Amino acid sequence: MDYFIELFCGGLTRGAIYALIALGYTMVYGIIGLINFAHGEIYMIGAFTAFIVATVLSIYGFPLLAIVILAGFAAVIWSSAYGYTVEKIAYKPLRHAPRLSPLISAIGMSIFLQNYVLLAQTSNFLPFPELIPEFAFMEPIAHIVGSTDIVILITTAVIMLILTVVIKGTKVGKAMRATSQDRTMAMLVGINVNRIISATFIIGSALAAIGGLLIASHIGQINFYIGFLAGIKAFTAAVLGGIGSIPGAVLGGLVLGLTESFATGYVSSDYEDVFAFSLLVLILIFKPSGLLGKAETKKV
Amino acid sequence: MNLMRSKKILAAASVLMLALSAPVAGMAGDTIKFGVAGAHSGDLASYGLPTVNAAKLVIDQVNAKGGINGKKIELLVEDDVCKPEVATNSATKLVSQGAEVVLGLICSGATKSALPIYTNANILVMSPSATNPELTYSGEYPNFFRTIAPDDMQAKVDVDFALNKLGHTKIAVIHDKGDYGKGFAEFAKSFVEKSGKAEVVLFEGVTPGAVDYSAIVQKIKKSGAQAVIFGGYHPEAAKIVGMMKKKRLKIDFLSDDGVKDDTFIKVAGADAEGVYASGPKDTTGNPLSKAAFAEHKKVFNADAGAFYENAYTAALAMVNAIEKAGSTDLAALKKALQTEKVDTPLGTIYFDDKGDAVGIGFSVYQVQNGKFVELK
Amino acid sequence: MLGFKEIKNGLLVSLWFVFLTFPLMVVKVDPVERIVSWRWENSIYVAIGTFVIYCVVKIIMQHRTGNAAVEKEAEQEKESIIHRVLASPKQKYTLIALLLAVAIAFPQFSSSYQTNVMTTALMYVVLGLGLNIVVGMAGLLDLGYVAFYAVGAYTYALLNHHFDLGFWAVLPIGGGMAAIFGILLGFMIVTIFIVNRLQDSRLGRAWIALREDEIACQAMGIDKRRTKLVAFALGAFWAGIIGVVFAAKTTFINPASFTFLESAIILAIVVLGGMGSIVGVILGALILILLPEYLRALSEYRMLAFGAILVAMMVFRPRGLISNIRRTYHSDKKFHPPIQH
Amino acid sequence: MATPILQISGLTMDFGGIRALNRLDLDVHAGEIVALIGPNGAGKTTFFNCLTGIYTPTAGEILLTPPGSARSVSLKGLKPNQVTEKGLARTFQNIRLFSQMTVLENVMIGRHCRTKAFILGAVFRNAATRREEREIVEMSYAILDKVGLAHLANEFARNLPYGAQRRLEIARALATEPFLLLLDEPAAGMNPQETQDLDRLIKEISTDGHSILLIEHDMKLVMSLSDRIFVMDYGKKIAQGKPAEIRSNPAVIKAYLGEDVDA
Numbered sequence A: 001m002d003y004f005i006e007l008f009c010g011g012l013t014r015g016a017i018y019a020l021i022a023l024g025y026t027m028v029y030g031i032i033g034l035i036n037f038a039h040g041e042i043y044m045i046g047a048f049t050a051f052i053v054a055t056v057l058s059i060y061g062f063p064l065l066a067i068v069i070l071a072g073f074a075a076v077i078w079s080s081a082y083g084y085t086v087e088k089i090a091y092k093p094l095r096h097a098p099r100l101s102p103l104i105s106a107i108g109m110s111i112f113l114q115n116y117v118l119l120a121q122t123s124n125f126l127p128f129p130e131l132i133p134e135f136a137f138m139e140p141i142a143h144i145v146g147s148t149d150i151v152i153l154i155t156t157a158v159i160m161l162i163l164t165v166v167i168k169g170t171k172v173g174k175a176m177r178a179t180s181q182d183r184t185m186a187m188l189v190g191i192n193v194n195r196i197i198s199a200t201f202i203i204g205s206a207l208a209a210i211g212g213l214l215i216a217s218h219i220g221q222i223n224f225y226i227g228f229l230a231g232i233k234a235f236t237a238a239v240l241g242g243i244g245s246i247p248g249a250v251l252g253g254l255v256l257g258l259t260e261s262f263a264t265g266y267v268s269s270d271y272e273d274v275f276a277f278s279l280l281v282l283i284l285i286f287k288p289s290g291l292l293g294k295a296e297t298k299k300v
Numbered sequence B: 001m002n003l004m005r006s007k008k009i010l011a012a013a014s015v016l017m018l019a020l021s022a023p024v025a026g027m028a029g030d031t032i033k034f035g036v037a038g039a040h041s042g043d044l045a046s047y048g049l050p051t052v053n054a055a056k057l058v059i060d061q062v063n064a065k066g067g068i069n070g071k072k073i074e075l076l077v078e079d080d081v082c083k084p085e086v087a088t089n090s091a092t093k094l095v096s097q098g099a100e101v102v103l104g105l106i107c108s109g110a111t112k113s114a115l116p117i118y119t120n121a122n123i124l125v126m127s128p129s130a131t132n133p134e135l136t137y138s139g140e141y142p143n144f145f146r147t148i149a150p151d152d153m154q155a156k157v158d159v160d161f162a163l164n165k166l167g168h169t170k171i172a173v174i175h176d177k178g179d180y181g182k183g184f185a186e187f188a189k190s191f192v193e194k195s196g197k198a199e200v201v202l203f204e205g206v207t208p209g210a211v212d213y214s215a216i217v218q219k220i221k222k223s224g225a226q227a228v229i230f231g232g233y234h235p236e237a238a239k240i241v242g243m244m245k246k247k248r249l250k251i252d253f254l255s256d257d258g259v260k261d262d263t264f265i266k267v268a269g270a271d272a273e274g275v276y277a278s279g280p281k282d283t284t285g286n287p288l289s290k291a292a293f294a295e296h297k298k299v300f301n302a303d304a305g306a307f308y309e310n311a312y313t314a315a316l317a318m319v320n321a322i323e324k325a326g327s328t329d330l331a332a333l334k335k336a337l338q339t340e341k342v343d344t345p346l347g348t349i350y351f352d353d354k355g356d357a358v359g360i361g362f363s364v365y366q367v368q369n370g371k372f373v374e375l376k
Numbered sequence C: 001m002l003g004f005k006e007i008k009n010g011l012l013v014s015l016w017f018v019f020l021t022f023p024l025m026v027v028k029v030d031p032v033e034r035i036v037s038w039r040w041e042n043s044i045y046v047a048i049g050t051f052v053i054y055c056v057v058k059i060i061m062q063h064r065t066g067n068a069a070v071e072k073e074a075e076q077e078k079e080s081i082i083h084r085v086l087a088s089p090k091q092k093y094t095l096i097a098l099l100l101a102v103a104i105a106f107p108q109f110s111s112s113y114q115t116n117v118m119t120t121a122l123m124y125v126v127l128g129l130g131l132n133i134v135v136g137m138a139g140l141l142d143l144g145y146v147a148f149y150a151v152g153a154y155t156y157a158l159l160n161h162h163f164d165l166g167f168w169a170v171l172p173i174g175g176g177m178a179a180i181f182g183i184l185l186g187f188m189i190v191t192i193f194i195v196n197r198l199q200d201s202r203l204g205r206a207w208i209a210l211r212e213d214e215i216a217c218q219a220m221g222i223d224k225r226r227t228k229l230v231a232f233a234l235g236a237f238w239a240g241i242i243g244v245v246f247a248a249k250t251t252f253i254n255p256a257s258f259t260f261l262e263s264a265i266i267l268a269i270v271v272l273g274g275m276g277s278i279v280g281v282i283l284g285a286l287i288l289i290l291l292p293e294y295l296r297a298l299s300e301y302r303m304l305a306f307g308a309i310l311v312a313m314m315v316f317r318p319r320g321l322i323s324n325i326r327r328t329y330h331s332d333k334k335f336h337p338p339i340q341h
Numbered sequence D: 001m002a003t004p005i006l007q008i009s010g011l012t013m014d015f016g017g018i019r020a021l022n023r024l025d026l027d028v029h030a031g032e033i034v035a036l037i038g039p040n041g042a043g044k045t046t047f048f049n050c051l052t053g054i055y056t057p058t059a060g061e062i063l064l065t066p067p068g069s070a071r072s073v074s075l076k077g078l079k080p081n082q083v084t085e086k087g088l089a090r091t092f093q094n095i096r097l098f099s100q101m102t103v104l105e106n107v108m109i110g111r112h113c114r115t116k117a118f119i120l121g122a123v124f125r126n127a128a129t130r131r132e133e134r135e136i137v138e139m140s141y142a143i144l145d146k147v148g149l150a151h152l153a154n155e156f157a158r159n160l161p162y163g164a165q166r167r168l169e170i171a172r173a174l175a176t177e178p179f180l181l182l183l184d185e186p187a188a189g190m191n192p193q194e195t196q197d198l199d200r201l202i203k204e205i206s207t208d209g210h211s212i213l214l215i216e217h218d219m220k221l222v223m224s225l226s227d228r229i230f231v232m233d234y235g236k237k238i239a240q241g242k243p244a245e246i247r248s249n250p251a252v253i254k255a256y257l258g259e260d261v262d263a
Helices: A002-032 A039-059 A064-094 A101-120 A136-141 A147-169 A171-181 A183-188 A193-219 A226-241 A246-267 A269-286 B003-020 B045-064 B084-096 B108-120 B151-165 B179-195 B214-223 B234-246 B262-272 B287-300 B308-325 B330-339 C004-020 C022-026 C040-087 C089-109 C112-137 C145-163 C166-170 C176-199 C202-212 C214-219 C224-250 C260-273 C278-316 D044-051 D080-085 D103-110 D119-124 D127-147 D162-174 D192-207 D219-225 D243-247 D250-257
Strands: B031-038 B072-079 B101-104 B124-127 B144-146 B170-175 B199-205 B227-231 B252-255 B276-280 B342-344 B347-351 B362-368 B371-375 C027-030 C035-038 D006-015 D018-028 D033-037 D059-064 D088-090 D180-184 D211-215 D228-233 D236-241
Touching (some): A002 A039, A002 A147, A002 A171, A002 A193, A002 A226, A039 A064, A039 A193, A039 A226, A039 C035, A064 A193, A064 C004, A101 C278, A147 A171, A147 A193, A147 A246, A171 A193, A183 A193, A193 A226, A193 B234, A226 A246, A226 A269, A246 B214, A269 B214, B045 B287, B045 B308, B072 B084, B084 B108, B101 B308, B124 B308, B144 B308, B151 B252, B151 B276, B179 B199, B179 B227, B214 B234, B227 B234, B234 B262, B262 B371, B287 B308, B308 B330, B308 B342, B308 B347, C004 C022, C022 C027, C089 C176, C112 C176, C112 C224, C112 C260, C176 C224, C202 C214, C202 D127, D006 D044, D018 D044, D018 D059, D018 D236, D033 D219, D044 D180, D044 D211, D080 D088, D088 D162, D103 D162, D119 D127, D127 D162, D127 D192, D162 D180, D192 D211, D211 D219, D228 D243, D228 D250, D236 D243, D236 D250
Parallel strands (some): B031 B072, B031 B101, B101 B124, B170 B227, B227 B252, D033 D228
Antiparallel strands (some): B342 B347, B362 B371, D006 D018, D006 D059, D228 D236
């Protein structure tokens, strides 16, 4: 039973991270129908910015709490700035282009950002400072669920809650929902669609940055390539949950994380990915629009 | 166009081309063309670039003394990014440029794909780092030599240490699914099984770059293993030891040369303490080794990186063989390599008839106070 | 030329980029030695670079809107020449004969490195043409195309390994490289020929209709599922064959050669060239494969440039290098004159 | 009286909790022009979509009987392409042409379900395929000539003026050789002159032996063309009859002018 709980907690942590990144994919897809391949790189840039800021501050002797707050803040600011800029450069001019053109542009952007970080920083793995301390009161159960797991789960839950409130309750959220349903109509009722799209990119990037910071301090290392696999997995999670659906991204992330964890624990980690992607195929066969995705109604 | 007819034309054209194109022969000019191939860019560049530096240093020395038998040595450097498909491109490029001997091919995969091209052109290839046993054991590549011990030697050293020195009886063998790591892990598994002293309680591969390794660590814990033998490179090793510490799993961690790298200690930090890793024998007592490192520091104003000594050794052995053989003819070079002993940073070595260096082996190191310390 | 407003915007944009690139370009930390280096000079490079690029883009855009009409005409002229060559059988076969001559001559006159690079490029031309059926014509997104390529490569490799199919084994070595090049060139011509025919057939029209409007396409009596499946299958067929050639050429394969990036590059070839255009795909493949190969001089900036070029191409030519041209048909009969109002 | 070529009984379509069509009955006889009218949102296009397989109706039956045949086939549950194969073709309210293809190719697509050539035929282009292609081109030209677009055959469809695009939609549908043609607001957005040409065209098509069922808001056109008219409101049929009867039907007037008409 202990073993089951251990795997469950590990899967949940992993799933929470997938969910944070998946939200960016799903929100952007919901609003402009684009698979933003550069999103994994935004996550990586978030982690890198946090790494740089945290290391600099720790060298200058700042206290841990200040480091955590400032590094998190910087990661969110710069990731959002990158997300915003990427949209303006690579996607905005392509609003009316054929469907696949923005996708290629996104792939190009992803390659560019990866190599930009590689050249501006280093190709080596770097040790990420331990931003989440080991809490003493957690020690009795640390072998099952550690401090970082708890922090990741709580942070993710809080962020989800805030996001839900923003989407459901605020003017920006309403405008987002309107834009995702019918862009032309939203424009006609006076919504500044370009600004809403930018806002979507900024929010998605901020979430990815927080994900980057959390996972980097969980596993303790980063390099320029971490965005790729995390991006693919998060994208899978988004599709699994129903791309375009915000609760879907969260559910998809958790389902994927748990599946991988149990596949490793009870079968073999050699087949971790096989299980993850078989699950995806299986769900898409029975529910082509994903777990919580709405079936597309054809407008004729 | 009639398709049948076009097929015939095609077939005829290809036969014609086969007949017309003879293999490009090595050109005898007024310099000796010395090729260097390996990863010089991309994420594995740090494994390949030290070899280029080593070659430069050795060749500059030789040229400064007037070359070999009056001929200067010319360096031809080709990047293969450690990708098999690029390695064949680099190989054909080097062959067509008239390279007479080649130092390198850093990764085993790229080596496997490019070697047939060199073998066919009768060009001597000496690798400082390709450890796949097949490369020498198979006998398919009579032109291939190396100044590093093959993977199975490493696995044997690790397993002996875990079983005999540490006295473990339950071993978990983990790898990163890559050519190098999985190969090492499979050898380790078979050595443990053959020993009769211990059993392999877990044998699994992990996905490099995965978000976290908590599940596999829990599984190791459940398996009751007393030690983990890991085949792979340092980033994954650092993640696994980090996660082991987080999950309060205190068992021995043994790994390979891919982990015996100072970057591992930098990245894993305090978690690295106590980790065992096998690596080439310590040569810091060897004056030639000291000189080689000092030279690198002087010329490039930086510390030498991975496989630098092996590459330096290989370059010395190659130059020595060319000098003794009096040509770059493969048969003559081979004979010289097998009979003429040469003093190098790795000790006094010569080569056996398979192409492996005699006198080069592995030791087990342990991280103690942030440094790899050789255990005698 | 640029007015005051553009200059001001340019300065603002470069200021934004200085801010954007600050942590990654300026700060570099060594977490072990605990040293921070501040590379302020990079900020200056970023500022100047951004400003120059901004101005160049603005000038090009001004130039473009001014000459839009003239350029469009010139473009049509150019494209119609390519199209005319492909449309007329006589010129097409002359072209094929010419290509065959090049195929035989090329390996003789260039180094085997050049031959090898061209072989790789040709492989991607065929891969691109295969994916063009799926993506360009039928408008289906296929990001797993490389899997079929891998299936072909592994099939060959396993057959070769277990049953020792000797013939191909000699090919990659020495003269075989030239032979592979020639066979590939021939194969590419056959592929072009087939794709060209498919494009103007009943099936090809169905694919394009499917791409344009799925619902209308079904309403025209076209079986959506069957048509899509045929497109996928045909595309996969070509990938599989090239996979075999790839395995024979490199003599060693491992999963590292069949990554997502590979799929992305093939997709980029199709879209860059111009969806559904055969000439475009050939051009796209040559650019995307030869560019990184010859950009190798720039070594570490190679992939950076590759990414940037992909984005720039899409932004400035979203419909690809060469837009697709439809075949025209004529009837011998006389028709009523158009209704005059 | 002969069996109607189209007989619909009790057709019902629910979207979630909303009933878009409520137990609708309708029939079309060979050679007839039948109009379906009703205010916006009455469910007319939904009705077409149920007929042509784009939606699967919740309940009811749709029977198609080719003229002169005794065997009826049910259209319920068939896919759109199968419906077209059975001899029922349609146009779309919001024009859905294949814009990147030429005018002629748009019509040629319509021949798809009546022709056979496949991969091998396309590659080897044998005699049978060549003959088939020739026939497709000739027939498509003939249809274009009928709708007055032959001179624009090699233009891209997207470059046509609006009225011509509407006529091209009809041509494309005709190419599938339907015995019953469904026209969804064919005159929408046309000027009076274009509408007049359309009136003539539809009559010609009818004379050629196609039965026609159309949705239309232009009452002048409806009254001029129709043999019979069905009126829908809120998913229900509220009236049916000859144009003159419909014109004076109080329920229809009420539906169009709102509740206050009697007040």
